[in-house]
Amino acid sequence: TQLLEQSPQFLSIQEGENLTVYCNSSSVFSSLQWYRQEPGEGPVLLVTVVTGGEVKKLKRLTFQFGDARKDSSLHITAAQPGDTGLYLCAGAPPPGTYKYIFGTGTRLKVLA
């Protein structure tokens, strides 16, 4: 069974601080997605990484896919209260299946 473990599970930081969220697995994924979910809403796709070692930037967010395509990280620079939410990573379905493998989630709170 493929699993995606995220760490930390919970994170509470002050506005302006930097943080990194990790998404780890023992399985290889063809691609990996990061979503952010705000209270009362569905997850919203932030980015898809496809190539091992790939780095993508979205304003203050930097996403990296591990060289072996088994792990990923999300780094936020100068966090703002608007970054508060649940961050989920999702591995692309294994060949022949349709189930995205969602991570356990990291709940981030940025205090003003």
Added chain:
Amino acid sequence: DAGVIQSPRHEVTEMGQEVTLRCKPISGHNSLFWYRQTMMRGLELLIYFNNNVPIDDSGMPEDRFSAKMPNASFSTLKIQPSEPRDSAVYFCASSPGGGPGGNEQYFGPGTRLTVT
């Protein structure tokens, strides 16, 4: 584009009652997913449709759960009879992709179901 539309947004029902959740995917998307989210188990895939046909329903927890997609613009998830352990947030998502792979999913706002 209106995005994925789900109704109702909140549902409170008594144990044993039938519950029907509704979803309208994004126009032109040919893949539809039903998920359930709880604090304990996170986001779980219940069923996946491609071109209105159920492809993988291995995530449907029990025979009490059923899902249909009579046309490209509408899907339902029904629970009959409902039980307190079914309490969760149910999400519908659609994707433009036609098969397995890393196609992006667009989630609806969810239906928060409470079974008392």
